[in-house]
Amino acid sequence: MRKGSTGYGMGVSEYPEIETARLRLRQFRAEDFAVHRALVDDDSAVTWSHRRRPLAASLRSWADRIDGWQRNGFGMWIAEVVATREVIGHCGLQRMEGGDEVELGYYFGRAAWGQGYATEAARACLAYGFDQCDLPSIVAVVRRENAASRRVVQKVGMLPERDGTFYDADATLFRLTSGDFRR
Structure with missing residues (x-):
């Protein structure tokens, strides 16, 4: 399921990759930037994300995603369809802004909606967080x-x-504990 080794708060020596039944969760690559940028700039999809970012901020966000792996042992992955290698979004774990909570985050382009990809990716991210990073709980923020x-x-x-x-929006904080995940 993954490469490298980690513990909560410890970086990884190798960017882990996860493969589910239909998705490959992998490292961001330079060639992903244009297609990913197009996905997150879709006006109909951005309505549900927390905020739209200018290009410079988006580039910084990519660098932060890579640094997150080195700092924390978790971060964001590009989500691509195994069968086609099409990039359809991103997902993973990150530190919640302004706190120590670890947050599940995901964003999928409009073409991927309604196919269960977000649920499949979220399950894989949670398993990684609890099983590989030994996190006590993981939260998600949903408008x-x-x-x-x-x-x-x-x-x-x-x-x-x-x-x-x-994130400047009316939202609900959801939580899953390690104990509840393992039941």
Whole structure:
């Protein structure tokens, strides 16, 4: 399932790769930037993400994703379809802005919606976080009106913890503990 070794708060020596039934979660590559940028700039899809970023900020975000692996032992992966090698989005674990919580994050382009890819990727990310990084819990932030994302986090066992303002939006914080994941 993965390469390298990690523990919570320890970096990885090799960027891990995960393969699920239909997806490959792998390292960001330079050639991914243009297609990924097009996915996250889709106006219909960006409605559900927390914020749109200018090009310079997007480049910094990519660098942060790579650095996250080295700092924490977890980070974001590019999500590609195994059968076609098509890049359809990204997913992974990151430190939540302004705190120590570890957050599940994912973004899939419109063409990938409704096919179960987000749920499949979320399950793999949670398994990595709990089994390889020994995280005590993982959270997810979902805008209140994003019914599809709510279904994803609920399908993977996350429970709503509290409503509030997260990333400048009205949202719900969901949580899954290691113990609940293993049941």
